[in-house]
Amino acid sequence: MDTGTHIAMGIAIGALATLDPVVAASSVTTEAVMIGVIAGSLAPDLDTILKLKNNAHYIRNHRGITHSIPAVALWPLLIIVIVSLFFPNANLFHLWIWTFAAVIIHVFVDVFNAYGTQALRPFTDKWIALGVINTFDYFIFAVHVVAILIWFLGMSPGPTFITMYSIIALYYVWRFYMRHQIAKKIRQKFPDVVKMNISPTIRFTHWHLAITTKENFHVGRAVGQKIFIYDTFKKIPIPESDIIDVAKRDENLAAFLSFSPIYRWEVDEYSDHIEVRFIDLRYRSKDYYPFVAVVQLDYDLNIICSYTGWIFSEKKLRKKLDYLPH
Incomplete structure (x- = not known):
């Protein structure tokens, strides 16, 4: 929290x-x-x-x-x-x-x-x-604030906070039920689902979705019990290559891989360097995937610079990479 x-x-x-x-x-x-x-x-x-x-x-x-x-x-x-x-x-x-x-x-x-x-x-x-x-969670925070104010005004803490915790317990049960219903809808829409990441948002009825099926990654959102898919990516296994092997040894990419359960990858070649990028699919925000790991290497496979974290635009990511040691 x-x-x-x-x-x-x-x-x-x-x-x-x-x-x-x-x-x-x-x-x-x-x-x-x-x-x-x-x-x-x-x-x-x-x-x-x-x-x-x-x-x-x-x-x-x-x-x-x-x-x-x-x-x-x-x-x-x-x-x-x-x-x-x-x-x-x-x-x-x-x-x-x-x-x-x-x-x-x-x-x-x-x-x-x-x-x-x-x-x-x-x-x-x-x-x-x-x-x-x-x-x-604004509801949990608000319930705590109300209960604390009631206590400050002289109400006995026993009934006040037992009532508060009872309300919160019921709220948790309801949230589990909501998530379960979304999972059922996902299985109906994607019978070949292998894994699903259903993450709450600050909006009560909205949930981030990152769904893995046998051949694809699907990224979307649940609103109530309706499923909306925004992006679909072909599942491409990470290749065995010297570029990937060197990039994986970088501490930033290693940290990303230790934390992210669902991601896609890209390798791009430029005139003076190679860029390896891994993109977490759980945090889509305004058509952008902000949690990434980027490793830049020269053509002798020496790491030039690397970064991992939350960046909310490609322009800001490029600016961040330009400021890193080269």
């Missing part, structure tokens, strides 16, 4: 923590727990700082080890150590309980996005992405 929603979730957990008799009995513990749960709701996303290094490291690692089982255990301990420096008289056990709950909920809700997490590391590096909730 987005940062704003994670903060709202942290405040909601902090409100529920006031029902804990130990927390309620101590204003120091109450303050420490509120800070702890907000920190716990944000901590797993600290890997966002990897963007400062480069996109390849970010793509490979965002929601990876920081969302893993060991990290879920370690984040609350780290937060307790820091918070206890400012609130030495707080009850550390109850601070740990509620901070631990905040970290778990953060990782749990991220599993429902299309991006997903590696929440089962170290047992498996598989990305778990259920694809039913957009990274920012």
Whole structure:
């Protein structure tokens, strides 16, 4: 989820923590727990700082080890150590309980996005992405804001947030049902479907579609239960060639391939270089596919430059490549 929603979730957990008799009995513990749960709701996303290094490291690692089982255990301990420096008289056990709950909920809700997490590391590096909730879901955020406002106005946190979580649980069930119905429509339209990527958008009834059949990739959108196909690409296996082999060893393309489950590829030859491009088919936006990996090589197969990330026009991509080291 987005940062704003994670903060709202942290405040909601902090409100529920006031029902804990130990927390309620101590204003120091109450303050420490509120800070702890907000920190716990944000901590797993600290890997966002990897963007400062480069996109390849970010793509490979965002929601990876920081969302893993060991990290879920370690984040609350780290937060307790820091918070206890400012609130030495707080009850550390109850601070740990509620901070631990905040970290778990953060990782749990991220599993429902299309991006997903590696929440089962170290047992498996598989990305778990259920694809039913957009990274920012205005309904979930709004329900949290309303519940928090009602609590601030003096309503008991128990009934307020139990009602809120019940509404959100029903919402999740409805989203799963919507996705299931779209999957049924896709199977009817494409009986030879091999794989389908159904990703939510910020619009409640709109879903991105990237469908793999035996011979083609189909890219489109579901609106309600209607399927619209915008582009169809022939499935062409990646050839075994020295150009591709060298390009795959580049860190940017390697990061792209570790993350993208459905893509097409191109190799273009120019007067002074060769360009290898891999294009993720899940994120079509205004007739453009913004998530790409590009590797440029000279004719001796030395890598000139490379890039991976989200670029929303060919002009901006060319400008980005021109600025990279050559």
